[in-house]
Amino acid sequence: MVYGRGYEKGDEDMSELSGLKAKLGLDVFKHDSEPHIRIKPGMEKDPRLKAAVLVCPAGLYTENANGEVELTIDGCLECGTCRIACGTEVLEWNYPTGGAGVQFRFG
Amino acid sequence: MEKFDVIVVGAGLAGLAAAYTLAQAGVEVLVIEKGDYPGAKNVTGGRLYVNPVRELFPDLWKKAPLERFITREGASIMAGERSINVEYCGSELSQEPYQSYSILRAKFDRWFAKQAERKGAMLVSKSRVDDVIIENEQVVGVWAGGDELRADVIIACDGVLSLLAEKAGLRTLGNPKDYAVGFKEVIELDSTLIEERFGLEDNEGAARLFMGEVTRGKFGGGFLYTNKDSLSLGIVVGIKDLMEGSPTVQAPVLLDEFKQRPEIARLIKGGESVEYSAHVIPEGGLKAIGKLYGNGILLAGDAAGLAMNIGVTVRGMEYALASGYYAAQVVMEAKEKEDFTANSLSVYEKLLNDSFVIKDFIAFKEAPTVLDSPRFFKHYPELMGNIMKDVYEVPAGPKDRLYPTIKKYLTFKEMWSMAGDMRKVMKI
Numbered sequence: 001m002v003y004g005r006g007y008e009k010g011d012e013d014m015s016e017l018s019g020l021k022a023k024l025g026l027d028v029f030k031h032d033s034e035p036h037i038r039i040k041p042g043m044e045k046d047p048r049l050k051a052a053v054l055v056c057p058a059g060l061y062t063e064n065a066n067g068e069v070e071l072t073i074d075g076c077l078e079c080g081t082c083r084i085a086c087g088t089e090v091l092e093w094n095y096p097t098g099g100a101g102v103q104f105r106f107g
Numbered sequence: 108m109e110k111f112d113v114i115v116v117g118a119g120l121a122g123l124a125a126a127y128t129l130a131q132a133g134v135e136v137l138v139i140e141k142g143d144y145p146g147a148k149n150v151t152g153g154r155l156y157v158n159p160v161r162e163l164f165p166d167l168w169k170k171a172p173l174e175r176f177i178t179r180e181g182a183s184i185m186a187g188e189r190s191i192n193v194e195y196c197g198s199e200l201s202q203e204p205y206q207s208y209s210i211l212r213a214k215f216d217r218w219f220a221k222q223a224e225r226k227g228a229m230l231v232s233k234s235r236v237d238d239v240i241i242e243n244e245q246v247v248g249v250w251a252g253g254d255e256l257r258a259d260v261i262i263a264c265d266g267v268l269s270l271l272a273e274k275a276g277l278r279t280l281g282n283p284k285d286y287a288v289g290f291k292e293v294i295e296l297d298s299t300l301i302e303e304r305f306g307l308e309d310n311e312g313a314a315r316l317f318m319g320e321v322t323r324g325k326f327g328g329g330f331l332y333t334n335k336d337s338l339s340l341g342i343v344v345g346i347k348d349l350m351e352g353s354p355t356v357q358a359p360v361l362l363d364e365f366k367q368r369p370e371i372a373r374l375i376k377g378g379e380s381v382e383y384s385a386h387v388i389p390e391g392g393l394k395a396i397g398k399l400y401g402n403g404i405l406l407a408g409d410a411a412g413l414a415m416n417i418g419v420t421v422r423g424m425e426y427a428l429a430s431g432y433y434a435a436q437v438v439m440e441a442k443e444k445e446d447f448t449a450n451s452l453s454v455y456e457k458l459l460n461d462s463f464v465i466k467d468f469i470a471f472k473e474a475p476t477v478l479d480s481p482r483f484f485k486h487y488p489e490l491m492g493n494i495m496k497d498v499y500e501v502p503a504g505p506k507d508r509l510y511p512t513i514k515k516y517l518t519f520k521e522m523w524s525m526a527g528d529m530r531k532v533m534k535i
Binding site: 026 | 214252268280349359381
């Protein structure tokens with residue numbers, strides 16, 4: 001997988017993630033009691049999930065060494081891209097409960 | 108259990124337009140919003156074109172918290188190492204009533220919701236609608252945060268994914284080819300710096316679209332809008348292209364690369380990012396618009412698939428405002444007849460068909476297919492960049508004549524393909 005240019009894969013991966021964390025840190029998030037998006041149990045290796053690693057603007061999906069896709073819900077912008085890209089057979093997808101999740105101040 | 112005349116789900120532009128219009132006519136309307144406040148979950152690029160909706164809400168615009176009126180329209184074709192820029196200024200853009208404004212939705216929607224409340228609409232924030240209540244094949248209400256709320260009709264304005272439309276059986280999960288994802292940063296920058304850098308005075312604003320290398324040749328482009336004291340800078344890219352197109356790239360990388368382009372870096376220099384946001388955008392055009400109503404339910408705005416990218420303009424908010432307005436009109440007619448079945452609500456389709464909304468979608472129905480060609484986003488930007496490079500270059504030795512300089516790029520094969528693309532573009 002290619003993560004930008006001019007860097008070794010590992011370096012770019014790291015710098016990319018830390019840059020995104022800082023960006024997401026600008027946003028206001030309100031805590032939810034449970035994650036609003038889940039990878040359906042047993043679907044972690046489903047090829048449809050691999051798209052999420054590419055499309056998520058918040059970079060919340062990663063693929064681990066076992067080829068399983070993992071999701072960190074903190075920082076979710078609720079944009080809906082993963083739902084469109086991967087579908088609801090592999091993702092259990094809902095919005096956060098009322099008043100929780102990202103709260104844009106500019107939008 | 109509580110009963111209302113109308114429940115609007117989602118305090119975005121469509122929902123608030125519907126609520127504002129209904130409340131103004133004295134109809135009892137409840138707006139349910141899952142965010143902390145209206146606008147908390149809403150994202151735009153963004154720019155609002157006022158002309159198509161000005162008369163639908165005549166009292167709204169004078170005090171609306173819009174950012175800057177756009178007087179400079181820019182387009183950039185970006186190749187890897189070079190770019191070609193066009194800027195259009197016209198006296199009509201600087202004359203009232205202004206055609207379009209940059210806008211920040213958290214600010215605007217919050218204000219718009221207040222105006223709707225002033226007209227008598229009820230607003231409940233921090234409440235997520237979980238399901239529709241269907242009895243005898245008629246939508247009769249919603250479940251929201253454990254509460255059963257009933258109404259004669261539900262107007263679903265819950266955005267591009269519209270989980271409500273799915274639950275009501277009006278549509279199924281969308282196809283990636285019909286959607287794009289937009290993501291942007293709001294970058295705070297002193298207003299005098301904005302005015303200097305973009306050649307603006309007072310509340311004038313600039314809008315710029317970028318295509319080519321910004322999306323690594325994928326369907327989409329970059330955008331930049333000047334707000335009062337910030338810039339909205341972002342990328343829109345087709346989800347299907349992002350999923351499978353070569354080269355493989357993670358979405359957020361595109362925005363970082365865009366910001367690092369020298370053409371952009373100097374515009375945002377000294378600015379401070381204050382927010383990062385993202386949202387899916389419906390871009391499937393006419394073909395992707397599904398059923399817009401059912402028994403006891405109407406869809407408006409992004410939930411109805413009403414957004415459109417035709418390259419030079421990317422629009423959705425006017426369609427949201429207008430569809431919300433027309434949904435309200437339909438509800439008022441249905442109320443007169445005391446009939447909220449799909450048959451009665453079908454007037455909605457007629458109203459939209461007769462308005463600029465569906466007329467635009469029909470006029471530009473070929474745009475999604477035509478624009479879905481890597482030649483526009485990769486080949487032409489590079490080709491044009493290379494031609495410009497040679498045209499402007501003064502080498503150490505003698506310079507070639509201009510015609511042969513250009514001609515060497517425009518081979519017979521190239522001209523043949525261009526003619527083919529031109530024929531396609533003429534359909535837009």
